[in-house]
Amino acid sequence: DTEVTQTPKHLVMGMTNKKSLKCEQHMGHRAMYWYKQKAKKPPELMFVYSYEKLSINESVPSRFSPECPNSSLLNLHLHALQPEDSALYLCASSRITGNYGYTFGSGTRLTVV
Amino acid sequence: KQEVTQIPAALSVPEGENLVLNCSFTDSAIYNLQWFRQDPGKGLTSLLLIQSSQREQTSGRLNASLDKSSGRSTLYIAASQPGDSATYLCAVSTGGSQGNLIFGKGTKLSVKP
Numbered sequence: 001d002t003e004v005t006q007t008p009k010h011l012v013m014g015m016t017n018k019k020s021l022k023c024e025q026h027m028g029h030r031a032m033y034w035y036k037q038k039a040k041k042p043p044e045l046m047f048v049y050s051y052e053k054l055s056i057n058e059s060v061p062s063r064f065s066p067e068c069p070n071s072s073l074l075n076l077h078l079h080a081l082q083p084e085d086s087a088l089y090l091c092a093s094s095r096i097t098g099n100y101g102y103t104f105g106s107g108t109r110l111t112v113v
Numbered sequence: 114k115q116e117v118t119q120i121p122a123a124l125s126v127p128e129g130e131n132l133v134l135n136c137s138f139t140d141s142a143i144y145n146l147q148w149f150r151q152d153p154g155k156g157l158t159s160l161l162l163i164q165s166s167q168r169e170q171t172s173g174r175l176n177a178s179l180d181k182s183s184g185r186s187t188l189y190i191a192a193s194q195p196g197d198s199a200t201y202l203c204a205v206s207t208g209g210s211q212g213n214l215i216f217g218k219g220t221k222l223s224v225k226p
Contacts, residue, residue, distance in 0.1 A: 006156070033214075041218070042202060042216035042217065042218055042219060043157070043216060045214070088154065088156075090156055090157065092157075092214075099144060099145055099164050099165075100145075100206075101145065101147050101159055101162035102147065102159070102204075102206075102214055103159060104149070104156045104157035104158075104159070105156050106155055106156035107154075107155065107156040109154060
């Protein structure tokens with residue numbers, strides 16, 4: 001299995017809703033990432049998990065709450081989002097040791113209404 | 114601070130042409146460089162990964178070169194097809210801690226039948 005699987009593919013939520021994005025990989029990668037991508041822009045790093053521990057938080061607002069329950073799963077919990085948070089949310093994974101590349105998922109298209 | 118620039122921002126070519134996409138980076142101390150393809154509203158598909166010690170990588174009609182000392186990489190696409198139409202992103206990894214994949218803004222390629 002050489003894929004990163006993200007669910008759901010599309011999500012529409014109100015500003016008072018609570019929802020979660022899910023990411024799963026079975027490549028044995030011990031680093032997992034959340035990126036946010038706005039239209040016509042490159043992906044921007046949000047969070048990095050290394051060995052299931054949060055290692056980097058790029059000053060993301062607390063309405064985004066990441067969780068890494070095990071080495072294969074990464075969640076992003078969403079609460080009280082704003083319309084400007086509408087974007088494509090991408091999950092990626094990579095090895096930690098050695099000279100590694102990143103594998104990205106197909107993303108979740110989030111619309112906040 | 115590492116910066117990645119991609120030229121041109123957009124490119125339109127007739128089917129069958131060979132073409133070159135350019136990527137430059139300001140700090141030559143990179144771990145590796147990765148080329149991605151992104152279709153509209155979709156995730157990133159890894160095309161080629163070049164380690165810092167390598168000069169080029171090939172996959173099918175794609176060839177990527179790396180000149181670390183001059184801070185340049187090129188992606189060569191042979192015999193372009195309409196299905197190659199997408200945005201191509203270049204990203205460098207500077208090694209060390211995770212989460213240091215730095216993207217260019219991409220080149221949007223359109224191949225006309």
